Structures are given as structure tokens and as C-alpha cells.
Amino acid sequence: MDNNVNLNEVSRISSGTSFKGEITCTGDIRVDGKFDGTLNSKGRLVAGEKAVINGDVICQNVDFSGRMDKGTFYVADTLTLKGGCSVTGDLRYKRLQVDLDAKITGTLSVLKDNEFAKAAEKPIEKAEKSDDTGKEE
Amino acid sequence: MILGKKNNVSEETVKNEHTIMATNPIPSNNMNDVNRIALGTKLVGDFASSNDIRIDGDFEGRLYCAGRLVVGEKAILKGDFYCTDIDFCGTMKGGNIYAKETLSLKSGCAIEGNLYFQRFQVELDSRFTGACKVIGEAEFNKVSAPVSAMLK
Secondary structure, eight states: OOSOOOGGGSEEEOTTEEEEEEEEESSOEEEOSEEEEEEEESSEEEEOTTOEEEEEEEESEEEEOSEESSEEEEEEEEEEEOTTOEEEEEEEEEEEEEOTTOEEEEEEEEOOTTHHHHHHHSOOHHHHHHTOSSOOO | OHHHHHHHHHHHHHHHHHHHHHHTTHHHHHHHHSEEEOTTEEEEEEEEESSOEEESSEEEEEEEEEEEEEEOTTOEEEEEEEEEEEEEOSEEEEEEEEESSEEEEOTTOEEEEEEEESEEEEOTTOEEESOEEEOOHHHHHHHHHHHHGGGO
């Protein structure tokens, strides 16, 4: 990873934070808190040791040290699962790197031709279901 | 006796210096504790944090922050915001802002929405359309409860 990344351009969900919903992001993002929903990023996702992520992650690159209880990764380039991380879900990637002590439960598959583009262009319906808080008219 | 005392003092000073050395890295850790929504990032949904937040991108939904919210010049917000202190330089397109303590509108900001606060500060060249009301801590806690409950 480049060291000359400007910290001000990195979005960050710190520990002690909980977010439910949808994130669209042109740059990099770091998560140390709790996130439920859909993340669609054109950059890199770094999830710290204390991060808890559930939902769909659609990203160029991922460094994952946290926990995912339910969800799907679509990673256009490299998915790196660090030692100590715990992932339950589906992993789709171009390239995969797994450290010793990464706990993985689920399916692993290499992305097919249009799979990533499809995932990236239609944000998932699950996120919408959770925020229909009395907006019926 | 006097010598002994002096020695004690100097030991304490040494200890203090050690603690200062040990606590020095904290500012950089604090940097990591600040949430940041950078330019080019959009969040839609419910956000709750016990730390400070800086927004330079877009946010739509409900946001609770037990610390300070800083809204940069290029930020575009919509929805309900519940924070202890707020510095606002950006654009608000509809919604409500609740400040438990101080709400500060900075020069160049543009707000469409309602403001609730305990203390209010406005700089010259702030644009603001909406209603204002002073609220107490009890009312703040009541209105922010649905979002702050996410932290539990």
C-alpha cells in the first residue's frame, strides 16, 4: 500500500461508531467500528481488528482484520484476510491472500467476467428494507 | 530531611516525565478516533458515534454524535443531526440540527432547515432559512434517543 496516501482523503468509521446504511466512496475507507449495509468503493477498504461488518462490500482492494458475520465480498483486485480475522459469508475476488489464523466459513470463488460490474451497478435491496421507517404514503 | 524531600520530589518529576513520554503518542491515536466522511464519499443511513466526526462529503439520514461534528465547506447534508457541539461551514438541504450545547454557523455556510440548540453563534455571511429554538438537555436526550440507542 502506498505510504503517500493523504489521511484527509481517507474516510473513516472509527471504533465507538455504529452505522447502518449505504456508503458510496471514490477513495479509500478505513473501518474500526460497526457497519451494517452496503459499501461500494472505488478504492481500498481497510477493516481494523475491532471492525464488525455485515452486508455487501464491493471494493477494488480489501485488507480485512475484523469480523464479518454475514455478507458478501466482491473484490475486483486483491482480497487480503489478515491473521485473527473472522469471516462468514461469500467471497468473490480476483486474487486472494489469506494469513494463518484467518477464520473463514463460506464460499470462495473467483469473479466471473461481468460479476463485479453487476454487483457494483445495482446497490442491494437489503439496505432499503431496513430504512423504511414510516415513510409510507 | 531536606535532602530526602528533595530526592522524593525529583523522583516524582522523573515519574511525571515518564508519564508524559508515555502519553505523547495519544494525539495521533485521537486522530484515528475521529470519524471522517471524506470528499467523494456518500453515506445514506443511520450513524451513531461516541467520537467526533468530520464531514467533507455527503450525508443523508440520521446522525448522532456524542462529541463534536465539524462540517466542511464542500459537505452536503440532509436529514436529522444530533450532536453535542457543531461547527457548520457546509450546505444543508432540509432537515433538523439539534445541538446539546453550542451550534456555530461559519461564514459561507448555507442552511435550509430547523435549528435547535442551547447556545448559538453565527458568523457574517452565513445563509440560513428556517426556524430556531432553544432546547434543554432533557429535550435533546428525548429527540436523539432513537438514534443514540444504536450505540448500546
